[in-house]
Amino acid sequence: MTRIVLAALIAVAGSAHAQDKTLRLLTWGGYAPKEVVEQFTKETGYNVEVTTSNNEEMISKLRATAGAGFDLAQPSQDRIAGPQTEFRIYKAMDLSKVQAAQFIPSMLDATKKNTTVKGKVYGLPHIWGTDGLVVNTKTSKAMDYTDLCAAENAGKVSMRLKRPTLIAFAFASGKDPFALYNNPKAYGALMDDMGKKLIECKKNVKFYWDGKDQLLAGIRSGELTTAMMWDTGGWQLNKDNADVKFVAPKSGALGWVDTFAIPAKGKNDAAAYAWINFNMRPEIAAKVASSAGNFTASKGADKLMDATLKQQFADSFPDAALQNIKWYPAVPAGIEDIEGRVLDRVKAAP
Structure with missing residues (x-):
């Protein structure tokens, strides 16, 4: 060798x-x-x-x-x-x-x-953990996801343009999206309705967040009054400002x-x-x-x-x-394609 x-x-x-x-x-x-x-x-x-x-x-x-x-x-x-x-x-x-x-x-x-x-x-x-609302209780009275669209919060809210927001808005609208997971047609119709709500809500959105630093800075500066956020982000902010609280929404936090x-x-x-x-x-x-x-x-x-x-x-x-926590069940194949199409329409809307 x-x-x-x-x-x-x-x-x-x-x-x-x-x-x-x-x-x-x-x-x-x-x-x-x-x-x-x-x-x-x-x-x-x-x-x-x-x-x-x-x-x-x-x-x-x-x-x-x-x-x-x-x-x-x-x-x-x-x-x-x-x-x-x-x-x-x-x-x-x-x-x-x-x-x-x-x-x-x-x-x-x-x-x-x-x-x-x-x-x-x-x-x-x-x-x-859970997703819910982080609220500056001095400037907002938000108690559920759809309160992100309230007039008092115009231009001062943030959320992710991702599937949890569609699901959260469905629960806050009195629907159970998880119960429709095995009925793509009905689920698609529900997501279309939630997409319309999110398009109507765009006037309230300061920015859609992808990274935590931008989101936390927005709450700290007072630029945002309310945001759909994970629980620990809210608890982190609460350590610095007692007025900022993580709120489990009336329709249920997403677990x-x-x-x-x-x-x-x-x-x-x-x-x-x-x-x-x-x-x-x-x-x-x-x-x-x-x-x-x-x-x-x-x-x-x-x-x-x-x-x-x-x-x-x-x-x-x-x-x-x-x-009342709404725990995510397994996502069937094809469901995220439905959501993706709806989110693309929301993103493209003026």
Whole structure:
């Protein structure tokens, strides 16, 4: 064997070994804080390459590569069954490799049910939270999503031009969009109606937000009186200004659960399962939850959470509001195409 061939073989072997010791993680901002990554690497020897993203981008990235490029992804639970059925971008979870006792049982069971395709589970719960309203109570009396369109808030509101806004407006209009998921014609008609409402509401919108920095700055400066926002954004603002509060809307906050899911062509399942089990340890989960600003599916982690955050949660969610959370069910294939067409019309409208 020549020295050149031998060197090439050594290089290939070295590269494969390095890849075996790397976890390529596709996740949300705040879900892989530096101190947690460093502790994981120290304990396991796995390095972590973190790519931050959102639901739409995660699905797009994995669809483009048929599930390659990452070893672990963190889509929301409602965004697994549909894409898996349509694009086959995930691989089934090997539950024998998961320390199930570390999870809150009810949340684990619900997420397994919502991410099951043809009898196989494709997702496990990690971080959960809600979307609702953030209101400057000195300048706005908003109590539900449609109050974003009230005359008092003209030119002073913000929302995302994404599917949660369509769904939120449907609930605030007395409809149940989730009940129509399996009736595309009826769902399309409902979304068309909500699209018209959003077009009528455009005069009230200061800007449609995509990034949190712009949104938080708008509330802090007084440029915005009300916004459709996630709960922890509101609690973060409340620490600086007691007049700004996260409000669970009368029609119900929208509840989401971000998961652990393994891409179909991930190369390091061992590292993925190690990260899952590591993250669900209560003391680690509490660190991640504090970084993300949300609560976790780890059993016992709530006892280690920041006391201020726990009080803010209790203030925003009295029992009636907690029971009224509208949890996202799995999104059937084709539903997002309907929503996308409606949102394109809203965007194009003057």
